[in-house]
Amino acid sequence: MHSSIAHTAPLSPGTHAYRLAGLVQRYHVHGSGPVCVAHSGGPGIFYEYLRMPALEEHLTMVYVEPIGTAEDSRLPSHPHGYTRERYSRFLEILINRLGVPKVHLLGHSHGAFVAAHHALHRPERLAGVVLYEGSPVTGPEHAAEAGRMVEEFAAEHSGHPGLPGVLAAFDAMSRISSDEEAEAVAKGVLPSYFADFWGDEARYAPLRDAVQATYISGLDEDLAPDVVNDRAALRDLTLPALVIVGRHDVICGVRWGRELHELIPGSRLLILENSGHLGHVEEPALFADAVRSFVLETTAEADGAA
Template sequence: MVLPGTDPLAAGVHTVEVEGAVLRYHVHGTGPLCVAHPGGPGIAWEYLRAPELEKKLTLVYVEPVGTGGSDRLPSHPHGYTRALYSRHLAAVIDHLAVPRVHLLGHSHGGFVAQYHALHRPDQLAGIVLYDSAPVTGDEHAAEVMRSVQEFAARQADHPELPAVLKAFAAIPAIADDAAMLAAARGVLPAYIAGYWAEPQRWAPLRESLRATYISGLDEHDAPDQVDDRVPLAALSLPALVVAGRYDVVCGARWAEELHKLIPASQLVILERSGHFGHLEEPGRFADEVAAFVTADHATDRPE
């Protein structure tokens, strides 16, 4: 743990208090700065570690409130909205004491990054929307179902397929941390394009996953839905949109739509990846993200 009062970008684990909650963030790597927000909501940050990217950039991995070593809300598991995550991100970025940062959001973290870009563009030099989508709700759920059916058709003869489909079916009934973790581990073979071709490669990731049940409801028990189509069309920040061709959750269909919506955007489809391109195609992922971030050196960390 880095001691209070030291450089907020020193390598290691840091804490910062925001709205009465103690949040943790982790600094790894070297080079220009990029803040990374993990997905879920409720999946702990470690899965997002990108060693190849850390060779090119300084990564600040945020542990969102409610996950890992960060505090939980008094209303837990409810109240974790994009507005809340964005306010916390704003405080962390202010704490880093740099003029602007690039913000990378993965999966649900992409939803948060979109919201932050729309509400706090003054803090950002650009955003990386990694396996994100412009909407959630029924339309998104239908696309997930279609993608899972395609996955099932490709893997129809695999003996572990029924267990994966059972894990997907159990998601709506999740109500505690144990069930959340079981679901995250259970669906993982569908989230990685070549999982069953190299199960020994992915076993450590599966075992290391940590998860917290977060309901997705606000403090009034209403779903925290996403529909950013209209505002994203007016976004002036540069954006890099990245998705895996075989991502069953936020795949190429949504990446292409985000790219069409956002005026100053670039699109990268990782053709051999699912939902974890930073691990499935680490070299290309690192090259693409680093090239985007270093195209604007305003966020360079002083050497």
């Protein structure tokens, strides 16, 4: 079913690739220390935006390149069929290949939905999970809250010359049908994903300019939405969990972070007061300290239990 392309140690620094079910699965290893697997968002945003140099000083960061982003990793049903269950199955194979008893899993944005699903259904190789800008639900309730937060953002920045472009990108989001449109929308909405993009544009514009995206529909092979409602299941999650949310996040904001924290027994919650959707970029030291502490403490607990 799958075979290696390169025969290097699975956690050696650099890019790794192997074939699985006819697709190429890539991942990228940086840093040293306990292993933390990071799953990026979108779906369809290239993983590079999620690089976390401050964490790489303390942890072995394994950045997954989710299937669908590269042309040689696309399903026959592309741009459809990229469900949480499918991402989780590919993630299971990747984690098993790493050759360590247990890893931590960090998911950002859509990646947090994937990480929650994986923690609920395939927890055996996980020492803990970090849900970074996630939510227990998608669908109309989530969309309405995001709409409200975008309206607040618009009111706060009314009169700014960049605002019409951001709102136009949000308006175009539901009509994306190509990689080019997906990338244009990702770059267009990005100022609203920061606590104060325009206040420090010189710092953040390079990230916006570097964003790459593939169009992934969010529908399964039968063109039905892959809707999330983890509220009931999360009450039974037994893995250690850290929830991270930015105070100014318009997409998966504090309401959802608090709810995740309340649903998951014994979870920890970090609210980054000066961040939007990208706290690892906006408040990298606070973000890294929280994740590092969580990983080191729960690694020790997992080792003790073993």
